[in-house]
Amino acid sequence: MSPSVDQLAILWYPPAYDIRVEKVSVPRVEHPDDAVVKVRLAGLCGSDLHLYRGTEGITEPCICGHEFVGEVVELGSSFQPSVPCDRPSLYSTLKVGDRVISPFTVSCGECHFCRVGFTCRCAESRLFGTPNTPGGQAQYVRVPKAGGTLYRLDEALAAYTAQELEAQCSTPRLADSSLLLLCDILPTGVFAAFQALNHPKTLPMMTSQPYPHSSALITLKGILAPSLHRPQDTVLLIAVIGLGPVGVCACVAMLDILHAKGLDFRLVAIDPIEARRNKMASIYSKMSRDQERGYLEVASIEDSRCIIFEWSNGVGCNVVLEASVVGNSSALSLAYELVRPFGCITSVGAHSDSAVPFTGRELYDKNVSLDFGRCPVRAMFPMALDLLVRRQDIFGDVGGEVSLVDKVVGFSEAATMYQEFDKGKCGKVLFDPWK
Amino acid sequence: MSPSVDQLAILWYPPAYDIRVEKVSVPRVEHPDDAVVKVRLAGLCGSDLHLYRGTEGITEPCICGHEFVGEVVELGSSFQPSVPCDRPSLYSTLKVGDRVISPFTVSCGECHFCRVGFTCRCAESRLFGTPNTPGGQAQYVRVPKAGGTLYRLDEALAAYTAQELEAQCSTPRLADSSLLLLCDILPTGVFAAFQALNHPKTLPMMTSQPYPHSSALITLKGILAPSLHRPQDTVLLIAVIGLGPVGVCACVAMLDILHAKGLDFRLVAIDPIEARRNKMASIYSKMSRDQERGYLEVASIEDSRCIIFEWSNGVGCNVVLEASVVGNSSALSLAYELVRPFGCITSVGAHSDSAVPFTGRELYDKNVSLDFGRCPVRAMFPMALDLLVRRQDIFGDVGGEVSLVDKVVGFSEAATMYQEFDKGKCGKVLFDPWK
Structure with missing residues (x-):
């Protein structure tokens, strides 16, 4: 890579709805902790629409995107084989050529x-795709604090055998389009499910x-832990509100954990949009064969009230996940309505300045x-990767009936894709910067 | 006990501030699951003041009080030695003569x-001291669903040796004035502390x-659980807002758990009232000898901001307990202000109809x-009793510098005590119905 070379990048221009593909300088290492990553795929995410619509208050153009997978092409001077031992291991083990997310x-x-x-509340936290941290919808991206930020995929995958990695894959290795889900939506769904199922209540x-x-x-003198022996006391009633990509990932993560533990459950997956309910139902039917201790039902908001009333004799759900990408007040009110006494509400979406209802x-x-x-993505990565590897039947697909990824396109289609995505005319789009 | 005998009871009369001691009928078993308990001591609690002040919307007189210890004098027909095996054990083991709380x-x-x-959200939940469930500030009280409600103390204490029970006691057995703390404030404090320290965050x-x-x-393939080895990462910063009886119990429970686990901590105990801060400081100094991994500091609201800023370099507390008896909006706002990212706020007080801030x-x-x-008092009883037994230096005291109980009086002083308690002129008062 020569320092003077230009690259192609997707830029947003203020005030809103203005996406351009332009030639800009290839980023270089600016700080000893930086890496430069050659991007293999970059995602278009629901939260990119905040910037697109001009609601973030940003007044200068910037390179978009906060989801990317790629390969390390340049490293700062911190990445020497011999670094002080109190630095995270990636500062010593990250190498040029590493496949990273x-x-x-x-x-x-x-x-x-x-x-x-x-990790998402790191003291040095910065969001990719903003003026001070150019995003991943480009051919190259500079990654600050790369030793704490990047995941070295080959190391993470070394825990799996070739058989495990290929068992459910149509591709010989995990495809980039599948790995890209690890940047945001899959760990966020796993986090939502884990938080709710792991809550003391x-x-x-x-x-x-x-x-x-x-x-x-708890450790108590002379107290034997009693056991709940009535099946009706341990069956988990769960509601997931919002079946966008995060909601779907949360449902799959829920089903996976509940199945692994052999627990009884009923899950109602709620969305007002029929197409989203249908996709969730297709995904569930594809993965439902080995789910014998419970079942998932998709429902509109109105139907969900009746279903939960009937399932619980009017008591409500143990757990409600509010997984609308942009958390809103009516979804929180519905969550309260559906939850039972001593229940938990988990909300992983960004919220507005309104008071909670x-x-x-x-x-x-x-x-x-x-x-x-x-979601603290960096910390949830092992759980999310584990689910990704085991659920390639769902997460390995592109453009199919159960796929979370609608299509992979070149940068020339960027402006059109933002437009269509904004209007709900297409699902998740990935950009291949080299197409 | 003869059915026609009258008893003395403390009654509240609408609309407000009207306390009378009257002769009323001794309650009898009305349902097979009932017990009648002869009251040995009854407590006057901060939440009795809602009724006293007439803010509960109650329009008929009732016998006051929801804290009482005593002895079973009559049992319904459910309490036979042979009951269906799916009933809780107290339905078969509770006997006339049992000492209960x-x-x-x-x-x-x-x-x-x-x-x-x-347990506090039982489908048949009823609050003592209301018109349909006469309270414990009487010589006798009828206890509905007694097999689920009452604790048989002698059974619970059987887990402790005589030495353990007497080690820190000035009295040969736990005094009624100490046991009375188990009805509400001690388990509520334990619950607050436990909830906060046991939270996944x-x-x-x-x-x-x-x-x-x-x-x-979590159980993950190939993932070794890493360990936090920097002391500054594991020191717990805790704030307790409100040093009424529940707040004091929450602090003692916190200190006890942290000490038992050998953890590093800083705890700031906050109250705007100097007398409450002084009592908390006295209690802490009495118990602090064996607390070597951390310390408690009392503070006014203003001072607490500076202390926490300094302790945490401006980051805030891991845990904030909002333990004002009547949770209020400004206490919740302070809790948010003091908590750090990924921190927990626990609030155990009743709240008003205002939106949370x-x-x-x-x-x-x-x-x-x-x-x-x-607090689910019934479920927290073992933990609270355990703390009560081990902390008789604090909880065994009456009227002393560290006591949570100010005095024990007869019914003749009831009207005066309600008046003084309402005006903050006295601390916790217990009534001895036989004095």
């Missing part, structure tokens, strides 16, 4: 939040031990727990 | 919520494993988790 935000790997696993149903014995923290008395009266916030 | 609400022990441990600091490995639910964006931006609601 990136979360949608920068994480240093070294601050308290990164070490504890709350859900654990009695997961472990068949009543609260608080269901917790690992709950009174203190409502939250008290139902003993509700709420978990809000962005 | 009661949570502040009725719980059947048999519905889904009771079995799972969420707190567990990395409790277990020295990063999220999500810190969870029991958070926007969706605020909750998203800090990845906040919120746990609301009433």
Whole structure:
């Protein structure tokens, strides 16, 4: 790579709805912790539409995109074989030529939040696809704090045998179009499912031990942990509100965890849009053969109320995932309506400046727990990759009936794709910068 | 006990501030699941003031009180030695003469919520001290669903040796004035502390494993759970807002759990009232000798901001307990202000009909988790009793510098005590119906 070469990139121009493909300089290492990545595929994500529509308050043009997979082509001076031992291992082991994926935000790997696993709240967090951190919808992208941010895929996949990797794959290795799901939507869905099923108020149903014995923290003198032996006490009733890509991933992750643990459950997957319900139903029917301890039903908002009432004798769900990409007040109100006393509501979408639609008395009266916030993608990567590898029947597909990826196109179609995606005329689009 | 005998009881009369001691009929068993309990001590609790002040919308007189300890004097026909095996054991083992305590609400022990441990949301839940469930500030009280509601103390204490029970006691057995704390405030404090320390977002600091490995639910192929080895990553910063009896119990429970696990911590105990801060400081100094891995500091609201800023370099607390008896909007706002990204806010007080003071964006931006609601006293009883037994230096005291109980008085002082308690002129008062 020569420093003077130009590259192609997708740029957004203010104030809104203005997407152009332009020649810009290839980024170079600017800081010892930087990497430059040659992009193999970049995703168009629902949250790119905030920028596209001009609602982010950004006033200068920028290179779009926060989902990308690629290959390391240049590294800063921090990436020497001998680095101080308290740096994350990628600062010593990342090499030119490594196949990598990136979360949608920068994480240093070294601050308290990164070490504890709350990587999306890294002290140096930056969102790709903004003026100060040019995005991945380009032929090359500079990755700050690359030792904390990038995942080295070959190392992560080394835990799997060739048979495991190829068992359910039509392609010999995981395709880039599949790996790209790890940048955002798949870990976010896994995080939503994990947060809800791992909540102390859900654990009695997961472990068949009543609260608080269901917790690992408790150790009590002379107290034998009792066991829940009535099947009706441990069957999990779950609602997922919103069947966009994150909601679908959350459902698949839920089904996967519940199946692995052999738990009884009923899951209602809710969306007002029929096409989304149909896609979820197709995905479920493809994966349902080995799901014998429960079932998923898709429903409109109205139908979901009746279904949950009937399933639970009017009591409500143990767990409600609010997985609309842009969390909104009516989805939160529905979540409260559907949740039972001592239930959990998990919300992984970004929210607006409106007050949340709950009174203190409502939250008290139902003993509700709420978990809000962005997925720590970097920390959830192992769980998400594991699901991706085992569920290639779903996540390996492009353009098919169950695919989360609608099509892969070249940059020349960028403006059209943003337009169509904004109007809901197409599903998830990936850009191949070299097509 | 003869059926025609009258008894003395403390009654509240509408519309407000009208407390009278009157002769009323001794309650009798009305349903096969009932018990009648002879009351040895009854507590006056902060939440009795809702009724006293007339803010509950109740329009007929009723016998007050939801905290009582006593002795079973009559049992319904359900309490036979041979009962169907799917009933909770107290329905077969409870006997006339048993020393019992009661949570502040009725719980059947048999519905889904009771079995799972969420006893305060029992399908048959009723609050003592209301017109349909006469309270415990009387010589006798009828306890509905007694097999699910009452705790048989002698059975619970059988797990402890005489030495353990007497080691820190000035009295040969746990005094009634100490046991009375188990009806509400001690388990509520334990619940608040347990909920916060047991939250998945707190567990990395409790277990020295990063999220999500810190969870029991995760089992991943080829993933070794890493360990947090920098001391600054695992020190827990905690704020408790409100140093009424529940807040004090929450602090003691926190200190106890943190000490038992040998964890590093800083706890700031916040109250605007100096007398409450002084009591908390006295209690802490009495118990602090064996707390070597952290410390507690009391603070006013203003000071707490500076202390936490300094302790955390401006990042905030891992955990905030909102323990004001009547949860209010400004306490919740302070909790949000003090909590760090990926922190937890636990709120155990009853709240009003006002909207909670958070926007969706605020909750998203800090990845906040919120746990609301009433303590499931019946389920928390073993943990609370265990703390009570081991902390008789604090909880065994009456009227002393560290005591949570200010005085024990007869019914003749009831009207005066309600008045003084309402005006904040006295601390917790217990009534001895036989004095």
